[in-house]
């Protein structure tokens with residue numbers, strides 16, 4: 532393999548190697564099974580979580596790794612390189628951590644974070660609705676106060692880890708306008724909360740991003756996250772600080788895999804009496820793959836290093852997600868051109884990565900939304916700077932708390 536991920540200068544070299552070994556041993560053998568069965572994989576995400584990796588950004592005071600967003604990126608990237616479905620599962624739970632870290636009371640942190648860090652509780656975040664999509668303020672699910680409880684009604688779709696999550700962070704409407712959204716923790720199994728059957732998607736087989744239905748679901752008032760009216764801040768801060776970075780890492784892992792398997796293919800395949808890679812057109816395409824991957828990697832790690840170092844970097848996080856997704860889609864197409872007929876055969880891995888490559892685009896905001904936000908920043912439109920409001924509490928140091 533001509534990998535450009537593992538470099539001696541990589542500050543998380545040991546963590547990367549550990550995750551890579553784990554992935555080869557425990558995840559790689561299950562990829563074919565997940566592709567064949569197309570069921571929700573419930574056991575592997577638990578095994579991954581048991582490594583402590585959902586707690587990458589959770590403070591050691593609550594049992595976490597306190598290793599920062601760069602370490603989280605390494606974990607997601609390495610898993611996604613072998614199994615984008617499991618990369619998606621691990622990032623979805625890490626995303627679910629954000630609301631508790633940012634808005635949880637001390638009591639909520641002490642109750643939930645140690646379980647999450649230990650891997651015994653998988654959190655989610657449920658914002659998207661069938662009728663609103665990226666238009667978060669267009670949501671229609673509601674909560675109304677009823678004594679010491681709130682009663683939730685409505686539907687949430689595309690919830691990452693919908694079918695395996697233990698506690699859902701649900702944002703619903705409690706009033707009008709920007710301050711009319713509120714976030715609640717809703718435990719899986721709570722009466723009034725149901726899941727619709729798993730629907731097959733283009734790719735990421737094994738991962739669930741399905742639908743939650745709330746029908747007079749009673750939730751105690753202590754499950755409120757933040758204040759009444761904080762729901763938009765919960766949704767946006769989770770999406771900018773964790774969602775964008777996590778989807779960037781997912782895209783980067785898929786991109787690395789596409790790059791590696793395509794170079795191997797072009798070297799192994801014989802045409803005109805020599806390697807396919809010797810053809811000038813193929814060599815130019817390999818150059819495109821390499822250039823895009825290098826650019827994607829630089830933007831991805833630059834953004835999370837800034838975040839870990841406590842700098843204002845919302846636009847770098849947004850841009851990294853956009854750049855990584857767009858370059859990945861371009862490389863997926865270039866790779867399919869190189870593989871030609873062989874790329875269409877389902878027992879060749881490029882076919883799976885090509886399908887998986889379309890999934891990071893909508894999550895944490897489509898490309899249109901990223902460009903809209905970047906355009907607003909360029910035009911001077913005022914937005915909260917989430918990376919300043921919630922600066923990393925601890926600067927990550929290399930290979931901190933690596934479980935080796």
Ligand SMILES: Cc1cc2nc3c(=O)[nH]c(=O)nc-3n(C[C@H](O)[C@H](O)[C@H](O)COP(=O)(O)OP(=O)(O)OC[C@H]3O[C@@H](n4cnc5c(N)ncnc54)[C@H](O)[C@@H]3O)c2cc1C
Pocket residue numbers: 619623655656657658659663664665666688689690691692740890891893894895896897898899900903
């Ligand atoms: C793998 C995956 C995981 C996900 N995980 C989660 C999760 O954990 N929790 C959760 O709540 N959601 C999750 N989502 C949902 C994701 O956030 C939504 O798909 C996303 O917000 C877009 O919504 P939509 O797909 O309904 O598209 P829409 O918002 O309906 O967009 C349709 C089209 O209109 C364009 N568009 C929309 N608004 C604008 C605008 N203002 N300006 C210009 N163009 C616009 C879009 O770019 C797109 O081309 C996930 C999605 C995927 C695919």
